[in-house]
Amino acid sequence: xxxxxxxxxxxxxxxxxxxxxxxxxxxxxxxxxxxxxxxxxxxxxxxxxxxxxxxxxxxxxxxxxxxxxxxxxxxxxxxxxxxxxxxxxxxxxxxxxxxxxxxxxxxxxxxxxxxxxxxxxxxxxxxxxxxxxxxxxxxxxxxxxxxxxxxxxxx
Numbered sequence: 001x002x003x004x005x006x007x008x009x010x011x012x013x014x015x016x017x018x019x020x021x022x023x024x025x026x027x028x029x030x031x032x033x034x035x036x037x038x039x040x041x042x043x044x045x046x047x048x049x050x051x052x053x054x055x056x057x058x059x060x061x062x063x064x065x066x067x068x069x070x071x072x073x074x075x076x077x078x079x080x081x082x083x084x085x086x087x088x089x090x091x092x093x094x095x096x097x098x099x100x101x102x103x104x105x106x107x108x109x110x111x112x113x114x115x116x117x118x119x120x121x122x123x124x125x126x127x128x129x130x131x132x133x134x135x136x137x138x139x140x141x142x143x144x145x146x147x148x149x150x151x152x153x154x155x
Contacts, residue, residue: 008035009042074132081131085110093117100126 002020007013012035018024024045027033031041085108088095092111098104110131113121121128 005046005048006043007046008040010038012037078132081110096126
């Protein structure tokens, strides 16, 4: 849809919505576009300024609020996993497989795994999900470790 500012031959200004610019041309040529003030079918497109976003400060504020809400949700998810799942550290791939293949008790676990290990688990059908890293959990170089969670209950 496209909105045009229109003007009739008596200089009455109004707006009209059209499927596209060709739709305006067809309707105008057939006399279907009329001025709502005087009924004139002599209607043309008025000069329009490009749409410029207004209130960019409020848009930035809204975007910042969305980011803050997302950060809070991520933190809640991480805390939930840490509270309700067993931490298995770098034994995560091994433990996830044991649970998946029924070799050990079914339970929710979380720990560290490399990207390659996570891909291998997924290729085997083991249900895993990334867990947002805790600010405390970093490797010796200070980079965040990949954390994953596994549970038969994850979908």
